[in-house]
Ligand code: 5GP
């Protein structure tokens with residue numbers, strides 16, 4: 001797996017530092033005059049599960065977890081094929097403050113589909129946090145509340161992000177060598 005890495009774009013220490021900053025900011029933004037508000041953290045699976053696990057342990061607030069599974073880059077595709085909500089496990093989110101987490105903001109298609117779907121369920125608020133935002137107009141035009149890192153418009157893996165469902169367990173955000181993307185021999 002290590003041999004497939006081309007470049008490290010965002011290293012594990014940089015990620016850890018930024019996650020603590022994000023957690024502090026998000027926690028402060030969810031603390032009102034009457035004290036803290038409860039949060040329902042909703043990671044978009046599978047990509048945001050690593051982000052969720054790290055972020056939540058720096059957020060000392062009462063929280064519940066909701067889950068949504070969305071597929072946008074099925075299999076070995078490198079461009080979004082349109083996002084598909086495969087399943088949800090949200091419980092009753094009416095009146096609750098939702099913090100939606102995604103690994104990366106690319107075309108914005110996922111958030112355009114998922115945010116209105118959550119809003120229809122009557123939550124008190126929906127805020128969105130993405131770990132990465134690609135440098136392309138479609139991504140910049142999609143409203144989000146928190147961004148971990150701005151990255152170039154390249155295909156990345158690691159820290160939850162996959163290629164063909166592999167590489168999610170890499171601790172750094174990396175690009176892969178060109179040969180990895182070559183179609184498998186017949
Ligand atoms: P969007 O819906 O904004 O186009 O893309 C969001 C989803 O597409 C992400 O949650 C992620 O699953 C996938 N995606 C977008 N860009 C990349 C990338 O560079 N690498 C990987 N592994 N997945 C990506």
Ligand code: MG
Pocket residue numbers: 044045046047048070072103
């Ligand atoms: Mg994803």
